[in-house]
Amino acid sequence: MENNLLTAFLKVLKVKHTNVYSQKYFEEHPYNNSLYGLSTMLTHYRIENRGVRVKDISIDNLPQTPFVTSIGKSFVIVLEIANAEVKCLWNDKKINFTIDSFLKEWNGIVLIAQPDDLSIEPNYSKNRRNEIFKRLSKSLLFLSAMSFLLFFYIDYSIYLNIKTSILLILSLIGVYISFLLLSKEINGYNRSADYICSMLKQGDCNNILTSEYSQLLGLISWAEIGFSYFVFNLLVILLNPSWVRYLCIMNLFTLPYTFWSIWYQKYKMKTWCILCLSVQCILGSYFITGLFSGYLTFVNFNFIGFGIVGCLFIFCIIIINLLSTLYQQAKQKRILTYKINALKINEGVFVTLLKQQPYYSVSADDSNILFGNPDAKFKITIFSNPHCSPCRKMHTRVKVLLEARNDISVQYIFSSFNESLDISNKFLCSVYINKPIEVASLIYDEWFSNVSHTSQEIFDKYKLDLESVVVQEEFDRHIKWKKVTGISATPTILVNGYQLPTHYAIEDLLYLTKANI
Structure with missing residues (x-):
C-alpha cells in the first residue's frame, strides 16, 4: 500500500507509528486534503507544528527541512535542499526539482514539524502488537499455502x-x-x-x-x-x-x-x-x-x-x-463513509442539524462539575450514570476529546438506576469539590475505567465526606435538572443545550468546536 502524506511524514520525522493506524487515521480524517488537517493529525501524535507563510519567495527564505508544502495542487515533503536541487517526497516517491522550477511552483506556505521525546502514536504499543500480529498472520498464511503446495508436490x-x-x-x-x-x-x-x-x-x-x-x-x-x-x-x-x-x-x-x-x-x-x-x-x-x-x-x-x-x-x-x-x-462503502464524514463536519450542516434537535436549558446552576476550558463557547454536557457500562466508555472518549482541544468545556450531570446507588453520584460530586481538578480527573478515570472494583473499595480508598452540605447541594442540582428535563437515558450528550444528532459521535466534535451555535 502506498504511504499517504501523514504516514510518509511520520516516517521522515522518525516518530514511532504504525502504518495501519496512521493510514486509517489519515483516510478517515475529514480534513486530510489540507495543511490544516495535517496539522491536527500531527498534534494527535503530540508533534509540535506550525504553519508559516513566506512572503518573499526565494531560496534564502526556505525553512529548515523537512517540511510539507504544496507544489501546484499536490502536497510534497521537502527532504533536503542541496546541490542546486530540492529533493522531495511526492506520493511516496522521491523526486528532484531544480531550485528555479521549485520556486516557480511554490506558493510560499509550509508546515513545519518539530517532534520531541513525547511525540508518539496514541496507543502505540497496542497498535504495534496488532500490526505485528497481522504481519505474522499473513506470513503464516503464505507459509501454510507453500506447505500445502509442497505436500502435494511431493505426495x-x-x-x-x-x-x-x-x-x-x-x-x-x-x-x-x-x-x-x-x-x-x-x-x-x-x-x-x-x-x-x-x-x-x-x-x-x-x-x-x-x-x-x-x-x-x-x-x-x-x-x-x-x-x-x-x-x-x-x-x-x-x-x-x-x-x-x-x-x-x-x-x-x-x-x-x-x-x-x-x-x-x-x-x-x-x-x-x-x-x-x-x-x-x-x-x-x-x-x-x-x-x-x-x-x-x-x-x-x-x-x-x-x-x-x-x-x-x-x-x-x-x-x-x-x-x-x-x-x-x-472499498466503495469506506469511500462513501469518508465522504459522509466530510459532509458531517461541515459547520453549516452541523449547526442546522443540531438546532433541529431537542433543546434543554443547562448552566452552571445545574452542575458545577466542569472539565476543560471554563470560558469555552463550545460547551458539552454529559448526562451520565456512574454504574452504566456505555457511560464508562463515553468517559474515555470524552477524555480523548479534552486532551485534544483546549477550547471546549465538558460538564457532567449524574443520574443513577435507583436511590441505593445515589451514594456513587455523591462520591463523584465530592471528588470534584474536595480535590484539585487534576486529581479529580484522575479519580474519575479510575472510577470509569476500573470495572473490577466495588464502589465500597473506592469509597474506603479516598474516605471523602459524602454528606456535607456542599455535596448535598451539588447532588440536589443534578436531581432537579433530571426532573425538569425528563431525560432518563444515559449517556446523553448535549452541545450548548442541544441534543447531539443521532448520526454524530462525540469524536466528530473534535472538528466542530468553531461552529457558531
Whole structure:
C-alpha cells in the first residue's frame, strides 16, 4: 500500500507509528486534503507544528527541512535542499526539482514539524502488537499455502515429472502476475505492479486495465479471469495430476485471446501493459510445453472428464468474481463513509442539524462539575450514570476529546438506576469539590475505567465526606435538572443545550468546536 502524506511524514520525522493506524487515521480524517488537517493529525501524535507563510519567495527564505508544502495542487515533503536541487517526497516517491522550477511552483506556505521525546502514536504499543500480529498472520498464511503446495508436490511425486513441474512453475508465475494485475485493477496502485509496468517507456498498464475492453461483456474483468485460470491450473496439477492433459487442451482456447490482446494493445490502445504481455507469454509457454510434452493429445479423450474440468474452472471464476466484488463494495462503502464524514463536519450542516434537535436549558446552576476550558463557547454536557457500562466508555472518549482541544468545556450531570446507588453520584460530586481538578480527573478515570472494583473499595480508598452540605447541594442540582428535563437515558450528550444528532459521535466534535451555535 502506498504511504499517504501523514504516514510518509511520520516516517521522515522518525516518530514511532504504525502504518495501519496512521493510514486509517489519515483516510478517515475529514480534513486530510489540507495543511490544516495535517496539522491536527500531527498534534494527535503530540508533534509540535506550525504553519508559516513566506512572503518573499526565494531560496534564502526556505525553512529548515523537512517540511510539507504544496507544489501546484499536490502536497510534497521537502527532504533536503542541496546541490542546486530540492529533493522531495511526492506520493511516496522521491523526486528532484531544480531550485528555479521549485520556486516557480511554490506558493510560499509550509508546515513545519518539530517532534520531541513525547511525540508518539496514541496507543502505540497496542497498535504495534496488532500490526505485528497481522504481519505474522499473513506470513503464516503464505507459509501454510507453500506447505500445502509442497505436500502435494511431493505426495504425488510430481517432482519426478519434469514436464508437469514446468507447467506447475508456469502456473505459479501466472498466479503472481495475474494477482498483481487484479490488485492494480481494484486498488489503482500496487508497488510491485507499478515497478514492473514502468520498465517500458511506452507502457501504461492503467490505460489497458481501465479501457473499454478490459472486461468480458462488461461483466467480469480479464484480470479476474486470468487469476482464476492460473489458480485453477495450479490446484488441478497438485490435486489431480491425471487431468493435466485437459488443462493443456483448455489452453488452446486461450490462444485466440492471446493474439487479440497483443493486437488490441498495439493497434487499438497504442500502448503496452507489460503485465498483460507477461500473461500472454505464460499462456504461450503453456501451449508449447503441452505440445512437446505429449499432453496436448485427443487420444482417448474423455468428454465427461473434460466437462468436469470446465465446470470447475467456471466455478473458480464465479468464486473469484464474487470475492472481488465484495472487496470492491467494501472499498466503495469506506469511500462513501469518508465522504459522509466530510459532509458531517461541515459547520453549516452541523449547526442546522443540531438546532433541529431537542433543546434543554443547562448552566452552571445545574452542575458545577466542569472539565476543560471554563470560558469555552463550545460547551458539552454529559448526562451520565456512574454504574452504566456505555457511560464508562463515553468517559474515555470524552477524555480523548479534552486532551485534544483546549477550547471546549465538558460538564457532567449524574443520574443513577435507583436511590441505593445515589451514594456513587455523591462520591463523584465530592471528588470534584474536595480535590484539585487534576486529581479529580484522575479519580474519575479510575472510577470509569476500573470495572473490577466495588464502589465500597473506592469509597474506603479516598474516605471523602459524602454528606456535607456542599455535596448535598451539588447532588440536589443534578436531581432537579433530571426532573425538569425528563431525560432518563444515559449517556446523553448535549452541545450548548442541544441534543447531539443521532448520526454524530462525540469524536466528530473534535472538528466542530468553531461552529457558531
